[in-house]
Amino acid sequence: MTEELISQEKFEELTRELEELHTTRRKEVAEQLEYARSLGDLSENAEYQEAREMQAAVEERVQKLEAILKNAKIVRGSKSDTVGMGATVSVQNLAGDPSTPLGAGDKHIYIIVGAEEADMFAGKISYHSPLGAALLGKKKGDEFAFHTPRGTQKYKILKVE
Numbered sequence: 001m002t003e004e005l006i007s008q009e010k011f012e013e014l015t016r017e018l019e020e021l022h023t024t025r026r027k028e029v030a031e032q033l034e035y036a037r038s039l040g041d042l043s044e045n046a047e048y049q050e051a052r053e054m055q056a057a058v059e060e061r062v063q064k065l066e067a068i069l070k071n072a073k074i075v076r077g078s079k080s081d082t083v084g085m086g087a088t089v090s091v092q093n094l095a096g097d098p099s100t101p102l103g104a105g106d107k108h109i110y111i112i113v114g115a116e117e118a119d120m121f122a123g124k125i126s127y128h129s130p131l132g133a134a135l136l137g138k139k140k141g142d143e144f145a146f147h148t149p150r151g152t153q154k155y156k157i158l159k160v161e
Contacts, residue, residue: 004068005075005085005127006114014072014116018065021058029055068116075114081160083135085127087112090159091135094143095152107158112136131155 006014029051036048075085083089093106111124112135118126125132131153134146138157145154 002071003073004071004114004116006068006072006116007086008074008076010114010117011069011072011074014065014069018062018069021062021065025058026062029058081139083112083138083157083160085112085114087135088161089135089157091155091157094154094156110135 032051036051042048088111090109113124115126130146140160143156
């Protein structure tokens, strides 16, 4: 796994989640497994199969979180005029179908975040996304284009905070 850029807040949130999985969730699943085993024949025991699936899901999440945290590089928003991690960027769509939600002339505000923090509904886009990657390194007034499944999109940066 390669280095993953995340904010301090997200790092702390993932650390808390991992601690919760290690201490509480694993214990709960172990208790459910023990109870299911006490019910008898494991081959036809739906409770046991469900508990095993839950255990697998918890362990998978633990492994994922451990890998993310191990390879995490904490970044802080910079007070620069260049778009980078943590920057809040106002952009305007220069070309597009006016009848779509991302029509020509539409203005949007995005915060550039790591993949684990991305939430399009909250205006947080990953620096790995096509738009996020295209924004990195740009400055106020820059115009740029990037490719999406809907075709080439053209934007202008109105503001970088």
